[in-house]
Amino acid sequence: MQKRKERVDRGIKARSNDVFALSSWREMLYLAAPRLLPIVGLLLLSVVLSYYWQRVLLSVSVFALLAISWDILAQSGMVSLGQALFFGTGAYLAGNMNHYFGWPPYLTIPLATIFGGVLCTLFLIPVLRLRGIYFSMVTLVLPLMLVRIIEATRIFGGTEGFSGLDPLPNKWVEMYLIITVLLTALFGLRRLMNSDYGLVLKGINDNDRSVMNAGINIYWFKIQALFIASALGAFAGAFMTHVYMFVGMPVFALDYSILPIAAAVVGGIGTLAGSMLGAFILVPLSEILRGLGGLRIVFYGLFLVVFTVAIPGGIFHYIQRKYHQFERWVEVE
Amino acid sequence: MLTNAIIYGFVNSVILMLVALGFNITFGISGIANFAYGALYIMGALACWVFFNSIGLPYFFAVILAVALTAIAGALMYRFVLLRIRGLVLSEVIATFGIGLALLEFFKYIGFIGFQYSLPVFIDASINIGRVVIDLQRILIVIIGTSMAAFLWFFTHYTRTGLRFRGIAQDERTALSLGINTDRVAMLSVSFGGAYAAIAAIFILPLGTINVEQGYSVLINALAVCIVGGLGSTGGLVLASFLIGYGQTFTVTYLESHWVMLVPLIAILVILVIRPSGLFGEQKQLEERI
Numbered sequence: 001m002q003k004r005k006e007r008v009d010r011g012i013k014a015r016s017n018d019v020f021a022l023s024s025w026r027e028m029l030y031l032a033a034p035r036l037l038p039i040v041g042l043l044l045l046s047v048v049l050s051y052y053w054q055r056v057l058l059s060v061s062v063f064a065l066l067a068i069s070w071d072i073l074a075q076s077g078m079v080s081l082g083q084a085l086f087f088g089t090g091a092y093l094a095g096n097m098n099h100y101f102g103w104p105p106y107l108t109i110p111l112a113t114i115f116g117g118v119l120c121t122l123f124l125i126p127v128l129r130l131r132g133i134y135f136s137m138v139t140l141v142l143p144l145m146l147v148r149i150i151e152a153t154r155i156f157g158g159t160e161g162f163s164g165l166d167p168l169p170n171k172w173v174e175m176y177l178i179i180t181v182l183l184t185a186l187f188g189l190r191r192l193m194n195s196d197y198g199l200v201l202k203g204i205n206d207n208d209r210s211v212m213n214a215g216i217n218i219y220w221f222k223i224q225a226l227f228i229a230s231a232l233g234a235f236a237g238a239f240m241t242h243v244y245m246f247v248g249m250p251v252f253a254l255d256y257s258i259l260p261i262a263a264a265v266v267g268g269i270g271t272l273a274g275s276m277l278g279a280f281i282l283v284p285l286s287e288i289l290r291g292l293g294g295l296r297i298v299f300y301g302l303f304l305v306v307f308t309v310a311i312p313g314g315i316f317h318y319i320q321r322k323y324h325q326f327e328r329w330v331e332v333e
Numbered sequence: 334m335l336t337n338a339i340i341y342g343f344v345n346s347v348i349l350m351l352v353a354l355g356f357n358i359t360f361g362i363s364g365i366a367n368f369a370y371g372a373l374y375i376m377g378a379l380a381c382w383v384f385f386n387s388i389g390l391p392y393f394f395a396v397i398l399a400v401a402l403t404a405i406a407g408a409l410m411y412r413f414v415l416l417r418i419r420g421l422v423l424s425e426v427i428a429t430f431g432i433g434l435a436l437l438e439f440f441k442y443i444g445f446i447g448f449q450y451s452l453p454v455f456i457d458a459s460i461n462i463g464r465v466v467i468d469l470q471r472i473l474i475v476i477i478g479t480s481m482a483a484f485l486w487f488f489t490h491y492t493r494t495g496l497r498f499r500g501i502a503q504d505e506r507t508a509l510s511l512g513i514n515t516d517r518v519a520m521l522s523v524s525f526g527g528a529y530a531a532i533a534a535i536f537i538l539p540l541g542t543i544n545v546e547q548g549y550s551v552l553i554n555a556l557a558v559c560i561v562g563g564l565g566s567t568g569g570l571v572l573a574s575f576l577i578g579y580g581q582t583f584t585v586t587y588l589e590s591h592w593v594m595l596v597p598l599i600a601i602l603v604i605l606v607i608r609p610s611g612l613f614g615e616q617k618q619l620e621e622r623i
Binding site: 074079081126127129130134136137138140141142144145148149151152153254258261262265269293294295297298299300301302303304305308309312 | 366414417418421422423424426427428430431432433434435436438439441442549552553556557560589591592594595597598601602605
């Protein structure tokens with residue numbers, strides 16, 4: 001007798017999804033828990049952790065932002081292999097504004113976010129007409145090239161970079177600034193991707209020809225998605241510049257390109273929350289594995305391979321499925 | 334100075350062509366963008382170094398073994414990873430990139446860094462062409478590069494396996510219905526790409542040392558040449574490698590060596606504005622890209 005596994009939605013999901021009048025605390029909790037978990041979790045973590053792990057939480061949040069920005073691009077049909085471009089541009093903009101004009105962080109960070117977004121979008125507009133791997137190729141090249149330009153022309157501090165930049169007022173401002181931005185980006189962009197606007201972006205990923213047939217200018221939409229993603233990345237860069245009080249060539253390092261992709265792949269592409277979850281798994285893991293040195297990147301590479309092949313949906317999709325559905329074995333007729 | 338630039342530019346162009354050939358075979362036949370290409374390139378060179386220096390085989394056997402090993406690595410990569418995600422472009426890119434990254438960083442981790450890691454030149458001598466001195470290794474590269482390209486052309490036009498290659502390149506489903514095992518042919522194409530990478534590395538790297546970082550720049554050069562030439566078109570590849578190769582050499586001669594890195598990127602941007610499908614790209618490819 002053969003059996004197969006059947007997946008059925010839980011009753012509580014059906015009740016709380018379609019019926020708008022929630023009838024019990026249990027149903028409300030069922031809906032609210034997944035949304036409250038990251039908020040409460042982050043706020044709790046920011047208080048209970050030791051100083052060292054608070055610093056780790058900062059970089060986790062930064063990588064989570066980069067992973068979310070990668071996910072937005074991937075959902076709009078642009079696979080970027082160079083998140084470091086966004087990160088580095090934001091970091092250098094903030095660093096320059098602070099170093100040359102002496103502007104304080106509360107001015108440089110927003111400015112670097114906006115102009116970093118505009119600048120990266122301008123960089124990538126010529127290649128927006130490319131699809132799939134062609135776009136990936138160009139994004140892979142750009143950050144590596146910018147490093148060479150800075151090295152060659154010795155602009156922006158050359159190989160030394162700028163150090164001694166203004167820090168943020170204190171560690172709590174740092175912590176809650178990044179947490180606020182991360183949560184806003186997560187929930188705001190999830191909402192955006194579920195709206196009609198997000199539908200167009202997802203449509204470009206699925207079949208850009210038919211989106212064009214609907215009379216929509218896909219390049220204009222791609223430019224907007226690119227701006228959102230690169231502004232997020234630029235914010236992360238500008239923030240880190242003021243946290244480390246340093247900006248230099250390492251901001252274009254491969255780490256900032258690879259880790260976000262690895263996080264998105266491990267967590268699950270297409271949900272944003274998955275990317276964030278991935279960052280919260282991978283970055284602390286790499287912190288624990290710090291003793292391994294260069295071997296860490298080897299592990300990221302292997303993570304990428306194993307997860308794309310074995311668990312293509314990522315962890316988040318798995319958890320989501322378990323949360324909404326139950327499984328049982330039924331006989332094959 | 335000009336004749337110097339012309340001759341060395343020629344050599345540089347052939348080097349680029351040799352580097353891009355392997356990437357182009359794999360992509361042209363099976364549609365897989367092998368982002369682990371740079372890693373296979375370095376792996377070929379390091380394998381050759383290990384066989385020659387650590388195990389002490391004769392150089393000739395070391396070369397053959399290294400090429401075979403890289404080809405097998407490519408085949409294994411297809412069999413155990415790419416086969417499962419075939420056709421999902423995003424997954425293919427991420428998985429091959431992950432493999433390449435893991436390999437390169439692993440080589441770096443186990444300490445293949447330094448001047449002692451260099452392959453011997455085949456013939457240590459130089460000749461004069463006019464007033465330009467050029468060493469025989471570079472001439473050998475030109476010979477090998479052209480013969481590899483010619484071999485590829487004959488192979489894909491006059492052998493059964495080669496015709497199968499072109500078959501699945503044109504239409505994989507039709508090829509399948511005609512009794513061609515498309516998975517095996519695609520596996521062969523990846524392993525061919527690996528073998529070409531190893532051959533390119535073994536002939537080119539004696540000019541310098543084996544530097545793991547080169548894995549990334551090799552990949553970038555191969556990508557640039559392929560985009561400019563129109564992916565999958567061998568004629569375009571040759572023309573593009575000459576354009577970029579001469580561009581790089583003239584940049585080094587008349588400007589500054591730091592700007593070399595910019596040449597491939599500018600070439601990509603210009604070609605995208607003028608002819609988005611690449612120099613020899615056809616209408617079909619145009620549709621795929623835009």
